[in-house]
Amino acid sequence: MERPRLQRHPDGITAVDTEYMHSGLAAAHVIAHAGRAAFVDTGTTHSVPRLLAALEELGIARDAxxxxxxxxxxxxxxxxxxxxxxxxxxxxAVIHPRGAPHMIDPTKLIAGSMAVYGEARYRELYGELVPIPADRVVTTHDGQRLSLAGREFEFLHTPGHALHHHSIVDLAHRSIFTGDTFGLSYREFDTESGAFIVPTTTPTQFDPEQLVASIDRMLGYQPQALYLTHYSRVTDAPRLAESLKLQIRQFVTIARSHRDDANRHAAISADMRALWLELLRRHGCTLPDERIDELLGTDLELNTQGLIAWLDRERRS
Known part of the structure; x- marks a missing residue:
């Protein structure tokens, strides 16, 4: 197979491009320390050969x-x-307690994904989900610490994107592996002003108040670097956090303003796209609109679906 795309960062951290949908969209991270290693996130079944090739290239034995x-x-x-x-x-496998049962028995995950994508597209995107034996699963509690050869990590339960989400604080290096809670930041949008970031409000568990609280909680650790799955290392956490929180508030305003529209999906999507284009131009991005749509189109669709699901929950409450 082709050589894996690796990006080496400080403190023994390496981003591995999982090649989900296209390069530069999703990263798994390898943490190497004192002869031992850990993965944070894995991509899909199709990504596994790239992850194993990354270990080989990094000189890390599989049993390490x-x-x-x-x-x-x-x-x-x-x-x-x-x-x-x-x-x-x-x-x-170290998993949030709400998520662990679905990795031990992925039947519901598979059925739910097939309902969204159809079987053919599901197989194309994700391949075959392999269950993880229960005796190889460790579940976390909020504030739990775990040691990798003496390197301490703290697990924070960080809902807002998903109820089964935790983020991982690398205590000695003031870094946090944020999954999706601290948003998405694609390297194509980097300018002289730094990274550009957007929240991810995908269905079905988006909650704006929880998401803002989780962002503030991570910010309280004064991180020097954040490692996002989409896509890898960013710094300048206070600026990025303020941008995320501002956009979350704007998303809520947009969604509520179209609550009763006949075609609320189209209206919410159009307003979110317009907001992102405005923010990107202010950020100094010179990519054409068509390229921006290519990079953010999937996120725009998923965010719109998530806002509609949240609106429906809010209406019922």
Whole structure:
């Protein structure tokens, strides 16, 4: 197979492009320390050969991997975990307690994904989900610490994007692996002003108040770097956090303003796209609108669906 795309960061952290949908969209991270290693997120089953090739390129033996840590169990983050675990004889999967049952028995995850995508597209995107044996799963509680050869990590339960989401604080290096809670930041949007970031409000568990609280909680650790699944390392956390919170408030305003529209999906999507284009131009992005739509189109659709699901829950409450 082709050589994996790796991006080496400080403190023994390497981003591996999982090639989900296209390059530069989703990263798994390898943490290497004192001869031991851990993965944070895995991509899909199709990503596993790239992850194993990354270990080889980094000179890490498969039996030196102690943990496969999943920020949450959405399939672009966790779909490959079972298959990867089969190749890592000493690894344990570290999962939020709400997500662990779905990785031990992925029947509901598979059925729900097939209902959204159809079987053919589901197979194309995610392949075959392999269950993780229950005796190889470790569930976390909020504030729990875990050691990788003496390197301490703290697990924060960070809802808002998903109820089964935790983020991982690398305490000695003031870094946080944020999954999707701290949004999406594609490197194509980097300018002289730094990284550009957007929230992810995908269905079905988006909650704006919880998401803002989770962002503030992570910010309280004064992180020097954040490692996002989409896509890898960003700094300048206070600025990015303020942008995320501003957009979340704007999303809520947009969604509520179209609550009763005949075609609320189209209206919410159009307003969100207009907001992103405005923010990107202010940020100094010179990409044409068509390229921006290519990069953010899937997120625009998923965010719109998530806002509608949230609106419907709000109406029922």
């Amino acid at each position: 991997v102690d943990y496969v840590i999943l920020t949450h169990v959405h399939l672009d983050h966790a779909g490959g975990a079972g298959r990867l675990m089969q190749a890592l004889p000493r690894a344990r």
